[in-house]
Amino acid sequence: MRIVIAGGHGQIGLRLTQALIERGDAVVSLVRSASQILDVTDLGATVAMLDLEQDDAAEIAHALKDADAVVFAAGAGPGSTIARKDTVDRAGAVLLADACEIAGVRRYLLVSSMGVDSVRGGKTPDGADETFVAYLRAKAAAESDLVARDTLDLTILRPGRLTDETGTGKVTLAESVERGDVTRDDVAVTIGEILHVPGTEGKTLELIGGDVRIDDAVYRIANPS
């Protein structure tokens, strides 16, 4: 498969690049700084220099030529302003979908977040920090925009709190799971598996660490009994 990763130099993006290359996929990594290029080309990916807050959908669509799938793994990141939750976490995901429509790419995996349902309908979770609420609202709005499109074969993946521990290769993956942590390693491998297994389109899935092998967990989602 040829897979384009928005946020290709992010912590999940780099792990996902490695996981996909190991599977034999071709990866196009979208980065916005020249200093990041070698990190992704050393893994075997090709690079397109694009900024989701500066470039337009037509420019991004060029990088999506012949792609089988895109992954939105970008994010404004911790410490960023409320405004950038909107311009990256919401608008960046929407812009990538616009670019998919221009390029004719249907398969889209959105890395969202556990907790988005807690802000739907204007709700504010008790005691939540306002920047975190803005982040969840941006993710919720991105999900809603993408779900409404009939031009995408969409999977929404909502990981729990991300950690940098070494992956276990085992997860809990379901439409709804208890709150918990998951390693970035295991998120990356799960994304790779989802993209390769037919039947995962049209699903919104929550992901935390667990005791089911990632390939089995994805197979069960794609083949519910």
Ligand SMILES: NC(=O)c1ccc[n+]([C@@H]2O[C@H](COP(=O)([O-])OP(=O)(O)OC[C@H]3O[C@@H](n4cnc5c(N)ncnc54)[C@H](OP(=O)(O)O)[C@@H]3O)[C@@H](O)[C@H]2O)c1
């Ligand atoms: N942290 C958590 O516990 C948690 C939980 C659930 C889901 N998530 C989500 O998981 C995803 C990946 O997380 P992560 O830890 O890998 O994030 P990360 O390391 O912060 O990576 C985010 C990536 O987005 C890129 N980016 C930011 N602004 C951009 C722009 N304008 N145009 C293009 N790229 C841009 C960054 O590039 P630069 O290096 O150039 O800034 C970086 O490569 C995010 O969507 C995050 O919201 C996080």
